[in-house]
Amino acid sequence: MSKLPDDIKDQALRYAYAVFDRRRWEQVPASQRGAVFDELVADAKFSEPLRPYLTAAQMRVWIKDSAAKEYPRALEGVGSASQYTTRRFPGPEAIVGATLGEDWAVIAESVEQKPMRCRAGGPTGDEALLAWGPYRILRDLYWAASGARLAGENRVGIVITRPTMACLSNDDWEHVQGLCGLIGAEPFSVMYAPRSLPATDP
Template sequence: MRLPEHVREEALAYAYRIFDHRRWERVPTSERGAVFNELVADPEFGGPLHPYMTDGEIRVWLKDSVAKEYPRALEGIGGTAKFTARRYPGPSAIIHAALGVEWTVVSGTIEQKPMRCEARGPNGDSVTVFWGPLRGLRDLHWAASRARVLGTARVAIAITRPSMRPLPAGEWSDVEALCNLIGVNSYSVMYAPRTVNS
């Protein structure tokens, strides 16, 4: 059954307030199911949805739609972006941290699934940069591989992390080895959302 728009928007706003408060991007995958269960049982969230969905359907919607859209909302992309009070600093922060402050994002090249853009250097060089957290490495690697197969000369993967703490050496070695296999540069970049309104 289709949710009335006002019910859907109220549920999204409530869920994203919880995600914002918990810093969802830092919640381990193994702990996310418990958060979904709490939300389904929360009368303020589940109550308005129950006339339209079962508990199981609510949980599936949370996991496969609401939570999956949240990272894009933090990037300011998509219709759910208005429901979060947090934002990542944006592609320029990725490009400057990975390639240097003299590099710029090429207008109109920002795309998603996974996040990527083209960057241009001071000498006119261009690089397609894909970025996301370590848990998304499989998707980043696949997308970068496809770009190389399709003829993109220079490609880079930026693994984002939420703090100054570097990735564990073993994990970073794996990233570098996988990127070397397909001929792309790899970077580790601190990239954390911040509150943009109250």
């Protein structure tokens, strides 16, 4: 696949992320995401600048494996693609407060990605590691939590984030609890939705 020039990539990401922002991508079911990729490829405003470098099939792969894959991290304010979205998750502080309590705080420079995780400190000097993300990346969360336990972390939490107030199904939640039980991790489920960033002066 051809490497996109920086200005073309910038234009394509800006357009794709505007679509993702408008559709609230984190709430779009996996079964419906392919149709959005197809709509973008069919949209001349998106595809015409890309045609000298990518076929229609390659454009779809680029959207799926590059733009869409980076979008959740962009919502966390992580990575260069974060500049293209006008929305942002509340951040690690919100995860820590919703799970461990408002008297806990994120430990400086402890935030990591793939999956998102951080260390938190409590009022009595206790520490914990939290890994968070939607249910569809439970495998990644479990792997990160398992690694933390093997590394000697005493308190580890797996936090399943939800874009709305709707709870996980009983079967899904029991699955999370069962996996956490295997490694001595704490299961949490919290609502965690992006907010629109304040408008900036041009």
